[in-house]
Amino acid sequence: MVALVPALTAPVDPVTALRRIAFLMERQRAGSYRIEAFRKAAATISALPDGELAARHTAGTVQDLPGIGKATAGVIGEALEGELPAYLTSLQDNNTSLLEPGGEALYAALAGDAHTHSNWSDGGSPIEEMVLTAVETGHEWMVLTDHSPQLKVARGLTVERLTKQIAIVDAITASLAGTFTLLKGIEVDILDDGSLDQTPAMLAKLDLVVASV
Numbered sequence: 001m002v003a004l005v006p007a008l009t010a011p012v013d014p015v016t017a018l019r020r021i022a023f024l025m026e027r028q029r030a031g032s033y034r035i036e037a038f039r040k041a042a043a044t045i046s047a048l049p050d051g052e053l054a055a056r057h058t059a060g061t062v063q064d065l066p067g068i069g070k071a072t073a074g075v076i077g078e079a080l081e082g083e084l085p086a087y088l089t090s091l092q093d094n095n096t097s098l099l100e101p102g103g104e105a106l107y108a109a110l111a112g113d114a115h116t117h118s119n120w121s122d123g124g125s126p127i128e129e130m131v132l133t134a135v136e137t138g139h140e141w142m143v144l145t146d147h148s149p150q151l152k153v154a155r156g157l158t159v160e161r162l163t164k165q166i167a168i169v170d171a172i173t174a175s176l177a178g179t180f181t182l183l184k185g186i187e188v189d190i191l192d193d194g195s196l197d198q199t200p201a202m203l204a205k206l207d208l209v210v211a212s213v
Contacts, residue, residue: 116145
């Protein structure tokens with residue numbers, strides 16, 4: 001079998017290690033709070049000025065940073081020392097995200113995903129993380145299709161929230177500078193009267209509308 005994402009080897013950047021751990025945990029359906037802990041740690045250290053993380057590691061103060069616990073600090077320390085973090089090694093060794101024999105050609109032909117959910121509705125990942133992962137898996141485009149407002153159990157997007165999401169997607173698209181295409185979409189419910197669960201004006205702003213009964 002072939003892994004969907006090639007395994008990381010040492011040396012590895014601490015942010016990359018934390019992100020890959022979160023990705024593999026999500027693939028293995030770990031608790032969302034555990035996944036979020038690694039993503040928050042990655043965000044925290046990626047925002048540090050150059051040199052501060054290494055200095056904190058030397059001083060033993062990495063855990064003084066907000067959102068950094070014992071497990072995430074251990075990953076950071078091992079990565080900074082040029083090792084492949086043990087936490088990451090264990091997850092990669094037990095990774096079941098594999099292609100069946102003969103599936104390589106089909107997977108290689110996949111250029112994108114036309115139906116995705118972020119943590120704006122009932123997905124588990126931030127939009128930015130989804131884009132980074134899509135790029136790492138070799139995809140060229142992705143359509144974001146979070147739920148419409150009637151599906152409250154899935155935190156469906158109201159007009160106001162969808163408007164904010166569109167602005168974020170536009171900002172991400174601009175930052176990608178043509179290297180990857182992130183399209184605006186929605187999974188919209190068809191209501192009992194046959195109408196769609198979002199205003200026509202909002203639907204007109206989207207690239208793709210997926211209808212759901």
